[in-house]
Amino acid sequence: MYSFLEKLGSLGSSRSETISSVSEDNNNGSMAxxxxxxxxxxxxxxxxxLHKAFEGLGTDEKDLIKVLGHRNASQRKEIRETYLxxxxxxxxDALQSELSGDxxxxxxxxxxxxxxxxxxxxxEALKMCKKGVKYLKIIIEIACATSPDHLMAxxxxxxxxxxxxxxxxxxxxVSSLPLRKLLVGLVSSYRYEREVVDLAIANSEASTLNEAIxxxxxxxxxxxxxxxxxxxxxxxxxxxxxxxxxxxAIDKDIKSSGKGDxxxxxxxxxxxxxxxxxHFAVVIKESVAGLGTDEDSLTRGIVTRAEIDxxxxxxxxxxxxxxxxxxxxxxxxxxxxxDFLMTLLGKGI
Amino acid sequence: MYSFLEKLGSLGSSRSETISSVSEDNNNGSMAxxxxxxxxxxxxxxxxxLHKAFEGLGTDEKDLIKVLGHRNASQRKEIRETYLxxxxxxxxDALQSELSGDxxxxxxxxxxxxxxxxxxxxxEALKMCKKGVKYLKIIIEIACATSPDHLMAxxxxxxxxxxxxxxxxxxxxVSSLPLRKLLVGLVSSYRYEREVVDLAIANSEASTLNEAIxxxxxxxxxxxxxxxxxxxxxxxxxxxxxxxxxxxAIDKDIKSSGKGDxxxxxxxxxxxxxxxxxHFAVVIKESVAGLGTDEDSLTRGIVTRAEIDxxxxxxxxxxxxxxxxxxxxxxxxxxxxxDFLMTLLGKGI
Numbered sequence: 057m058y059s060f061l062e063k064l065g066s067l068g069s070s071r072s073e074t075i076s077s078v079s080e081d082n083n084n085g086s087m088a089x090x091x092x093x094x095x096x097x098x099x100x101x102x103x104x105x106l107h108k109a110f111e112g113l114g115t116d117e118k119d120l121i122k123v124l125g126h127r128n129a130s131q132r133k134e135i136r137e138t139y140l141x142x143x144x145x146x147x148x149d150a151l152q153s154e155l156s157g158d159x160x161x162x163x164x165x166x167x168x169x170x171x172x173x174x175x176x177x178x179x180e181a182l183k184m185c186k187k188g189v190k191y192l193k194i195i196i197e198i199a200c201a202t203s204p205d206h207l208m209a210x211x212x213x214x215x216x217x218x219x220x221x222x223x224x225x226x227x228x229x230v231s232s233l234p235l236r237k238l239l240v241g242l243v244s245s246y247r248y249e250r251e252v253v254d255l256a257i258a259n260s261e262a263s264t265l266n267e268a269i270x271x272x273x274x275x276x277x278x279x280x281x282x283x284x285x286x287x288x289x290x291x292x293x294x295x296x297x298x299x300x301x302x303x304x305a306i307d308k309d310i311k312s313s314g315k316g317d318x319x320x321x322x323x324x325x326x327x328x329x330x331x332x333x334x335h336f337a338v339v340i341k342e343s344v345a346g347l348g349t350d351e352d353s354l355t356r357g358i359v360t361r362a363e364i365d366x367x368x369x370x371x372x373x374x375x376x377x378x379x380x381x382x383x384x385x386x387x388x389x390x391x392x393x394x395d396f397l398m399t400l401l402g403k404g405i
Numbered sequence: 406m407y408s409f410l411e412k413l414g415s416l417g418s419s420r421s422e423t424i425s426s427v428s429e430d431n432n433n434g435s436m437a438x439x440x441x442x443x444x445x446x447x448x449x450x451x452x453x454x455l456h457k458a459f460e461g462l463g464t465d466e467k468d469l470i471k472v473l474g475h476r477n478a479s480q481r482k483e484i485r486e487t488y489l490x491x492x493x494x495x496x497x498d499a500l501q502s503e504l505s506g507d508x509x510x511x512x513x514x515x516x517x518x519x520x521x522x523x524x525x526x527x528x529e530a531l532k533m534c535k536k537g538v539k540y541l542k543i544i545i546e547i548a549c550a551t552s553p554d555h556l557m558a559x560x561x562x563x564x565x566x567x568x569x570x571x572x573x574x575x576x577x578x579v580s581s582l583p584l585r586k587l588l589v590g591l592v593s594s595y596r597y598e599r600e601v602v603d604l605a606i607a608n609s610e611a612s613t614l615n616e617a618i619x620x621x622x623x624x625x626x627x628x629x630x631x632x633x634x635x636x637x638x639x640x641x642x643x644x645x646x647x648x649x650x651x652x653x654a655i656d657k658d659i660k661s662s663g664k665g666d667x668x669x670x671x672x673x674x675x676x677x678x679x680x681x682x683x684h685f686a687v688v689i690k691e692s693v694a695g696l697g698t699d700e701d702s703l704t705r706g707i708v709t710r711a712e713i714d715x716x717x718x719x720x721x722x723x724x725x726x727x728x729x730x731x732x733x734x735x736x737x738x739x740x741x742x743x744d745f746l747m748t749l750l751g752k753g754i
Contacts, residue, residue, distance in 0.1 A: 204564075208557055211595045215553075221597045223634045237626060240634070244593035246560045248570045277586060285572045285589070 089366040089402035092128055099138035102127070106135070106150075107143055115154045117392040118405060124167055125399035128363055132167055159393040162355045166400070170360075171209035174198045175217050177356060178210070182229040189317040192230070192239065193324045194356065199242035199284075200328035201335065204249055211243065234275030234318050241284035242325060248287040255293060261286070262298040262306075269309050274318050283325055291329050333368035336361050337376055340369070344388040354385070354397070362400035370401075438715040438751035441477055448487035451476070455484070455499075456492055464503045466741040467754060473516055474748035477712055481516055508742040511704045515749070519709075520558035523547045524566050526705060527559070531578040538666040541579070541588065542673045543705065548591035548633075549677035550684065553598055560592065583624030583667050590633035591674060597636040604642060610635070611647040611655075618658050623667050632674055640678050682717035685710050686725055689718070693737040703734070703746070711749035719750075 097105075102123050109119035127135060139147040151164050165173050181194040198210055214222040223240045230236045261282050268279045283291070298306040307326045310319050327335040336357050343353035361369055373381040382403055389397060398404035446454075451472050458468040476484060488496040500513050514522050530543040547559055563571040572589045579585045610631050617628045632640070647655040656675045659668050676684040685706050692702035710718055722730040731752055738746060747753035 205561075208561075208595070212554075212557075215595070215597050219597065219599070219601060221595060221634060221636070223595070224597065224636075227630070227634065233626070240630070244595070246557070246564070246570060246572075246593070248564050248568065248573065250568070252568065277582070281576070281589070285570060285576065287570070287573075 086363075087365040087367040088128075088363040089370070090126065090128065090362050090400055091402055092126055092131070096127070096131060099131075099134040100142065102135050103139045103142050103147075106139065106147065110150055110154050117155070117159065118395070120151070120155075120163060121392065121396050121399050121405055124163060125396060125404060129170055133169060136167065136169075157393065158351045158355065158389075159391065159396055161352070162359055162393060162396055165355065165359045166362075166396075169213070171206060171213040172217065174202070174206075174210045174360070175213040175222070177360075178214065178222065179218055179225065182225055185229055189235075189320050192235065192317075192321055195226070195239055196242065196321055196324040197328055197335070197339075197360075199239075199245065200325050201332045204246045207243065208246060232317065235321060237275065238280050238283075238318065238321055238325075241280040245284040247285070250287075251289045252287060253289050253293045255297070257286075258290065258293040258297045259301065261294045262301055265294070265298060265306060266302050266309075269306075269313050272313055274310070274313070274322060279322075283322075283329075288329055295326065295330055331372070333365050333372045334376070336365075336369045337372035337381070340381060341373065341377055341384070344384045349388040351389075351393075354388070358385075358397050358400050366401065435712075436714040436716040437477075437712040438719070439475065439477065439711050439749055440751055441475055441480070445476070445480060448480075448483040449491065451480075451484050452488045452491050452496075455488065455496065459499055459503050466504070466508065467744070469500070469504075469512060470741065470745050470748050470754055473512060474745060474753060478519055482518060485516065485518075506742065507700045507704065507738075508740065508745055510701070511708055511742060511745055514704065514708045515711075515745075518562070520555060520562040521566065523551070523555075523559045523709070524562040524571070526709075527563065527571065528567055528574065531574055534578055538584075538669050541584065541666075541670055544575070544588055545591065545670055545673040546677055546684070546688075546709075548588075548594065549674050550681045553595045556592065557595060581666065584670060586624065587629050587632075587667065587670055587674075590629040594633040596634070599636075600638045601636060602638050602642045604646070606635075607639065607642040607646045608650065610643045611650055614643070614647060614655060615651050615658075618655075618662050621662055623659070623662070623671060628671075632671075632678075637678055644675065644679055680721070682714050682721045683725070685714075685718045686721035686730070689730060690722065690726055690733070693733045698737040700738075700742075703737070707734075707746050707749050715750065 105119060105123055109116040109123075124132065124135070136147050139145070139150070143150075148164055148167060151160065151167060155163065165177070168176065178195050178198055181191040184191040199207060202210075211222050214225070218225060220228075222243055226239045226243065227236055230239060264278050264282065268274055268276055273279075282294070286294070295306050298309075302309070304312075307323045307330075310322050310326070313319060324335070327338075339353055340357040343350040343357065357369075358366070370381045373379070373384075382398070382401055385397055385401065386394065395405050454468060454472055458465040458472075473481065473484070485496050488494070488499075492499075497513055497516060500509065500516060504512065514526070517525065527544050527547055530540040533540040548556060551559075560571050563574070567574060569577075571592055575588045575592065576585055579588060613627050613631065617623055617625055622628075631643070635643070644655050647658075651658070653661075656672045656679075659671050659675070662668060673684070676687075688702055689706040692699040692706065706718075707715070719730045722728070722733075731747070731750055734746055734750065735743060744754050
């Protein structure tokens, strides 16, 4: 495990930034893998090229990738707005109607406004959550691996898109009360964002968490409160204190305490908070491991992190699996879908 | 009690609107009592007049009132920004240093950005809350009598001003776990804002609330969840169902169940949600009733509602107390403080 200070140092830029800071960061020493050209065509030029790619009998997928795969969030926003003005059609609708399969899903998610994209991912996850707790981990990611302002924007987008609040929809789909309480707590958080750590609180809350794990009372109010209210720096310090004081990493102790869904989701939350890039390295590895590919998870991992911390995710992937994330993605994908993902990974067309 | 539909009809405009809609509404059939002139001087002209009022030996308080008391939230924002540019000093700081007493408190709160003002009121309330639960009612008002977007903006402002999250500060000041849980739940809400009511849910949740009241388990998760997640229209329907199905108004049953702080705060939350203008009519009446005046409550009631729903608060005041809010304020105040409050009430200088 890294030392606390090393981990703190790496935390700042590993969370989702607001759109404006993403765009400022791009190609400027950031942890993004997408490549934005030094001279970016105007939104009108980009839209004309996209519109031309849709014309005729077939669609020119390569041109779609060459434009959209090399624009950051704020540039894509301008493109969406300009496209609607020029052609009186939503660019997202055009992509939906002209494309198909995994490539369509990936480029549509990439082109959407990030808070709307996450609201859509969360809504689909809730509809699927009866089929397995893995879907609820997507909500954990949105709550624990993004910035407080982004999470607020996701809640606003959720209300606009689905005509109820995010929390109400969690409650109507998740029947288990402990899971519901954890999820509602996490998505309702608006954490302080700067580095403020109180070591006395870290020790005391490590002890509270240890008590809850030992007595198998993981659903108690204190646990949810600590994980959903404390700032990410404070929580990293608490997890560090936990390991120092009780001998094991907290996620290991949670896993040992039982194999239920609650343990599973708490583990995901801690993993997102403790080392976001490691969490996503695992998400991507699991999506390509074994026979077959979990394209939805692979797409989500790459699309949501490509302009945030993909450089670090690749490093973690190398450390954990002694292999290359790029190579594994190439192995498991093909066609336009592969070209697009590799473009987001900084190795495409 | 009004019928459910009548109440629904009156709800829409009684909550805090976002700043832009406040400014659109002013002098335009809104429920605000402040009077903005048809032709508003430019922010530069307003600032010059304010700056002149500060000059010389004494301050010209009347001029401060004549400018700031007749500008809506977005105009005051422009004035603050322009003042800082012109004189390299914050207008709030100038008011703080040149004025004193209740007039200063009132005009400073009025001049602040509304989310910052509420963050400041909440912070002061938390510091005072050991002295009585009445201070925590201020937090209930901010959570339950304002719009979801305003509440989000208050949480953002709280982080900026006080270097921790609103929820963390609630927990560090409120030692009672049931109160803390209720307050954190309410301030973390981001409710759906449009009129969506499910009568089956209203009946079922009225029953859950009745069960909690009967068994004196008001601190259970379900109660907090219902009050902090459901949209305001849905909650009003739930309260109506409660009265229909169980014979008494829900706040009456809560009061009968005990006289603790939790009952007190739950009553305040229900009162803010059920009929916001009635809640504030009571706040203002209690601040002027009997010997002496509670200037802080009086100021808060008028400053926070003058451009939202003060017309309706005055109507409620007349219905409840058979007297005039304006006359009672005049009776209990004097000097510049009175002139300023009366200006916000639409009857000033």
